[in-house]
Amino acid sequence: MQMLGVDIGGSGIKGCLVDTATGELIGERHRLATPQPATPAAIAHTLKALVEHFEWKGPVGCGFPAIIHNGIAKSAANIDKSWVETDAAHLFADVTGLPCHVINDADAAGLAEMRFGTGRDRKGVIILITVGTGIGTAVFVNGQLLPNTELGHLMLEGMVAEHYCSDAARKREDLSWGRWGKRFNKYLARLEFLFSPDLFILGGGSASKLDKFIDKIETRAPLVAAASLNQAGIIGAALYAVEQQK
Ligand code: BGC
Secondary structure, three states, X not given: OEEEEEEEOOOEEEEEEEEOOOOEEEEEEEEEEOOOOOOHHHHHHHHHHHHHHOOOOOOEEEEEOOOEEOOEEOOOOOOOHHHOOOEHHHHHHHHHOOOEEEEEHHHHHHHXXXXXXXXXXXXXXXXXXXXXXXXXXXXXXXXXXXXXXXXXXOEEOOEEHHHHHOHHHHHHOOOOHHHHHHHHHHHHHHHHHHHOOOEEEEEXXXXXXXXXXHXXXXXXXXXXXXXXXXXXXXXXXXXXXXXXXX
């Protein structure tokens, strides 16, 4: 089945048609800059432009960087605060004229990795971590997602973890990969203490840089890069839309 998957982020809104049977992208990915301020109305209009670019007429799956409970945003760490309590699913459907299914962005990436990527056919506890402007997490037990875990907001070294070791923190503090890797190792150690996972999967932009800091990672559970790197959000959003159609 073909589906439009969209990954809404703090700097870009990226979409692509996805073959949901294979998890492969169909054709070229399209990216539009996230409007600033990233208010609900502004993002919805950018989403509409993305949908029109693909001349898409079917349902849309959207990954969104916040807690999403029954289509409603319940937090806004790295987006405009006016998102809190916005019914994103209804707003997007109204503006695009298409059924829109909204899921937390890290949960979307996790669905893709568990279906087609590194987590495929793996049992046990698996934590996918997306590292970008914020830190997103998706927790799976025997392939089943526990949604909206928000483990990027644990406290670490007296700070919200995503302020301590996101990719934005690395850039802001001009940290070498080695120094940043030591911070990320502390974060993983905390997750390991709390959840005893069997595997950590790294998604987001940092996944392609894993070789630059893997020597700093000392957890018992291995840390591996997401197979679809930072396309997982788009693919997982499309998978979610298919599931919601059933
Ligand atoms: C948000 C999460 C999101 C993550 C990655 C965090 O700041 O609270 O909902 O998954 O960033 O975008």
